[in-house]
Amino acid sequence: MEPIQVEVKQVLIVPDQPITTVHFPEAGWVSMLAPLEDGKAAEVGLVGAEGMVGLPLLLGSDRSTLEAMVQASGTLLRMGATAFRHALEECPTLRSLLLRYTLAFQQQVSQTAACNGNHALDQRLARWLLMAHDRAEGDEFPMTHEFLAMMLCVHRPGVTVAARLFQQAGLIRYGQGQMVVTDREGLEAAACECYATVRHHFEQLLGTTRG
Incomplete structure (x- = not known):
């Protein structure tokens, strides 16, 4: 993995474009945005040092409907898509950990939708x-x-x-x-209760207090 510095509003993933790299934040964080036809975008998830950017590659796809945009500058570890796939094959523990993170992130996204519509x-x-x-x-x-x-x-x-x-x-x-x-x-x-709910799931699945 290669450490890189990223700045605010830097785009890491463009919707419907091939994902060529994955990123693991060490400092700073990345917003996952759902683009709308009128040019606006809504944040559906937040990724920091607890996770990774590029989950579709883990799940067998090379594209995302979401945009990944840096919201706080910092250092990320970058890995090419081919090297990432090889790492998953060679290290079952890595795959298992990232799948648990995927479940936690899915909970964050689902809770965000419920929160935005009700609170x-x-x-x-x-x-x-x-x-x-x-x-x-x-x-x-x-x-x-x-x-x-x-x-x-x-x-x-x-x-x-x-x-x-x-x-x-x-x-x-x-x-x-x-x-x-x-x-x-x-x-x-x-x-609202949504913060504690997501944090609880992150603690259960990953042992981290970031939610």
């Missing part, structure tokens, strides 16, 4: 901030209201209002494209 914006925002915090290297990470609106598939003013309320409550602090989590327990209390 209030402030609950969804708290859940997403907790997911990002899990994958950040500290309490501070890059984030803008524009990016949050795209990730949550809502209009930017709604995100601005919810974020302002969280800041006034002392849960977060933000400005100049940076987000700081100042009260983790408060965010967990503000989030």
